[in-house]
Amino acid sequence: MKKHDEEDQLWFNNLMKEDLTRFDAAHAPEVPEQHRFEELVYAHVQDTKRKLWRELLLFWLLACFIFGVMLWIIDRNWIWFAIIQAVTTAGGIGYASYALARGRHREWKS
Amino acid sequence: MEDEAKLIKKAVRGDMRALSELLREHYSFLYQYLLKATMNKNRAEDVTQETMLKAIEKIATFQGKAKFSTWLITIASRIVIDRMRRNELERHWLQEEGSLRSIQYETIREGVDWSDALQALGRLSSSIRIPVLLKYYYGYGQDEISAMLDIPAGTVKSRLHNGLKQLRKELTEHEEA
Numbered sequence: 001m002k003k004h005d006e007e008d009q010l011w012f013n014n015l016m017k018e019d020l021t022r023f024d025a026a027h028a029p030e031v032p033e034q035h036r037f038e039e040l041v042y043a044h045v046q047d048t049k050r051k052l053w054r055e056l057l058l059f060w061l062l063a064c065f066i067f068g069v070m071l072w073i074i075d076r077n078w079i080w081f082a083i084i085q086a087v088t089t090a091g092g093i094g095y096a097s098y099a100l101a102r103g104r105h106r107e108w109k110s
Numbered sequence: 111m112e113d114e115a116k117l118i119k120k121a122v123r124g125d126m127r128a129l130s131e132l133l134r135e136h137y138s139f140l141y142q143y144l145l146k147a148t149m150n151k152n153r154a155e156d157v158t159q160e161t162m163l164k165a166i167e168k169i170a171t172f173q174g175k176a177k178f179s180t181w182l183i184t185i186a187s188r189i190v191i192d193r194m195r196r197n198e199l200e201r202h203w204l205q206e207e208g209s210l211r212s213i214q215y216e217t218i219r220e221g222v223d224w225s226d227a228l229q230a231l232g233r234l235s236s237s238i239r240i241p242v243l244l245k246y247y248y249g250y251g252q253d254e255i256s257a258m259l260d261i262p263a264g265t266v267k268s269r270l271h272n273g274l275k276q277l278r279k280e281l282t283e284h285e286e287a
Contacts (some may be wrong), residue, residue: 006272008246008274010235011274011278012246012247012274013246013280015227015277016227016231016246016247016277017222017246017247019225019228020146020227020228020231020247022222022223023217023222023228024142024144024146025222026217026221026222027141027145027217027220028138028142028219029137029138029141029142031134031137031138032134032137034130034131034134037130037131037133037134037137038127038130040130040133040162040163040166041126041129041130041133041166042126044125044166044167045166048167048274057269074242077181098182108156
């Protein structure tokens with residue numbers, strides 16, 4: 001098997017590698033100045049921060065709304081409150097285990 | 111110029127200057143990889159930009175177990191594959207042929223022959239071309255490619271096998287013609 005791999009590599013080196021190296025050299029891009037990269041990094045970090053704050057605000061607004069609805073349901077009917085809590089807990093556990101399994105599968109050591 | 115390991119440490123801690131230096135150092139490498147992976151200049155430029163933005167967002171999660179260049183190639187390859195799945199551009203044969211002709215023209219304009227080898231590589235689909243390049247041009251192992259592209263090792267093996275088979279077939283046909 002290893003010998004087969006080596007043969008494939010040798011074939012590639014003989015027939016393709018040199019052409020690809022020349023292709024790389026022909027398409028060497030013009031690298032922008034350092035300050036352009038600094039501007040890009042700074043602007044994107046700021047954008048990401050703004051987006052995170054917006055999402056956090058949305059999260060709190062939604063959380064307050066759900067909390068308010070739950071208090072209203074407790075006040076009106078205890079049984080319905082228990083049913084909703086049981087259903088959302090089961091859904092949460094199901095989703096968390098699915099996400100965990102998917103996350104474990106995609107794990108890659110960077 | 112600071113040593114790469116030091117720059118990575120600083121960048122992971124949030125030093126934007128260090129991160130921009132790292133990105134600048136790897137810019138050519140990343141673009142050239144993407145040009146070979148996509149065989150399309152516009153797409154390579156787009157994905158280079160998107161990869162750098164993703165790297166800026168995710169730098170805090172970089173653990174330093176792999177080389178920085180490997181990390182960038184992984185992000186870039188996954189973006190190419192995701193775009194391919196989303197847009198299914200790869201299936202539009204005419205468009206692919208058009209972009210191949212365009213990169214062929216650009217290459218010749220730079221004074222480099224458009225060889226049969228490049229033509230054969232360009233005719234592979236990106237899903238096959240990427241593992242072939244990673245294995246035989248960049249020297250990554252099958253397991254590394256499997257982790258980088260998030261596909262099973264068996265799939266990598268079969269894509270490599272099919273890729274080389276197709277390349278050999280095309281090059282033999284050209285020789286015979």
